[in-house]
Amino acid sequence: MRLWMIGCGNMAGAMLRRWIASGVVRAQDVHVVNRGDRDLPAGVIQARDLPEDGAPDLVILGVKPQQLDEVAVRHAVRVAAASVIISMLAGVDAAMLRTRFPGPEPVVVMPNLPVEIGQGVVAVHAPDVSDTARARVDALMAPLGLVRWFDDADAFEAAGALSGTGPAFLFRFIDALSAAGEMMGLARADAAAVAMTTVSGAAQMAAANERTPAALADAVASPGGMTRQGLNVLDADRALATLLTRTLEAAIHRGRAMAAERRG
Known part of the structure; x- marks a missing residue:
C-alpha cells in the first residue's frame, strides 16, 4: 500500500509507526511531506513536496486544521491522482475535503493516541464512500485497534x-x-x-x-x-x-x- 502523508505530527506519527510495525505498509512505500524532518521510522521518505510522478493508494492529511487551505492550494493538483484522501483534522468534514481536493473519495477519521500500540479507537465517517475505498481504509486502520464506521454525522462527532x-x-x-x-x-x-x-x-x-x-x-x-x-x-x-x-x-x-x- 503506497501512502502519501501531508503532515506527520504526534498522532499521524503514532499511526505510521504502528502501520510499519504491523506490516500493513512498508517504510519505503511512505512519502511524508513536512516543513522539517521528524523522527520517523527508518526508510520513510521525507521531503518538502509530493512526488512528481506516480499515484498513491491513499493520501493522509495530518496537518493542523488551520493549514487546510494552504495545503489545498499547494497540493490539490497532485492529490487528485489518489483514489482516497483520509483526514484526521478536527473540524474538517467530508464536504470540505471534497471542495478543496476534487478527485479522491474523502474519508474523515478520528483516532486516539493508543493507536500506536494497537489499542486505539478509530472513528470513521465517509458519506457515500465506495466499497473499494472502504476496504482500503479498513485494511489500513485495522492494526490500530477498534475501527467503527458511523453514517450519522452527529454519532461520529460524539464517538x-x-x-x-x-x-x-x-x-x-x-x-x-x-x-x-x-x-x-x-x-x-x-x-x-x-x-x-x-x-x-x-x-x-x-x-x-x-x-x-x-x-x-x-x-x-x-x-x-x-x-x-x-x-x-x-x-x-x-x-x-x-x-x-x-x-x-x-x-x-x-x-x-x-x-x-x-x-x-
Whole structure:
C-alpha cells in the first residue's frame, strides 16, 4: 500500500509507526511531506513536496486544521491522482475535503493516541464512500485497534469526542487518583504505581468480561463496605456522569467552533 502523508505530527506519527510495525505498509512505500524532518521510522521518505510522478493508494492529511487551505492550494493538483484522501483534522468534514481536493473519495477519521500500540479507537465517517475505498481504509486502520464506521454525522462527532479526548481525561483521572493516595499518606512513587496498575488492571478486566462496567462496579462493592461508600459519593446526583457529560460537551462544542472557522 503506497501512502502519501501531508503532515506527520504526534498522532499521524503514532499511526505510521504502528502501520510499519504491523506490516500493513512498508517504510519505503511512505512519502511524508513536512516543513522539517521528524523522527520517523527508518526508510520513510521525507521531503518538502509530493512526488512528481506516480499515484498513491491513499493520501493522509495530518496537518493542523488551520493549514487546510494552504495545503489545498499547494497540493490539490497532485492529490487528485489518489483514489482516497483520509483526514484526521478536527473540524474538517467530508464536504470540505471534497471542495478543496476534487478527485479522491474523502474519508474523515478520528483516532486516539493508543493507536500506536494497537489499542486505539478509530472513528470513521465517509458519506457515500465506495466499497473499494472502504476496504482500503479498513485494511489500513485495522492494526490500530477498534475501527467503527458511523453514517450519522452527529454519532461520529460524539464517538470522536469520546475516543479522541478520552485518553487525556483518563490520564487526568489516574493522576487525581494518585494524588488522592498521597493525601491519604502514601509516598508519591507508591501512590503513582498503585493508581496506574489499578486502572490498567481494571480496564483489562472490564474489556475481557461479559458483564458491563456498571455491573462490575456493583460486584466489587459489598453492601455497607468501603467501596460502596466511595461509590455513593460518585453516584450521588449522578455526579461523575454529569461531570463527564459536561467535559465531553465542552470538547464537542470546541470541535463545532473549529469546523465553523474552517467553513468561514
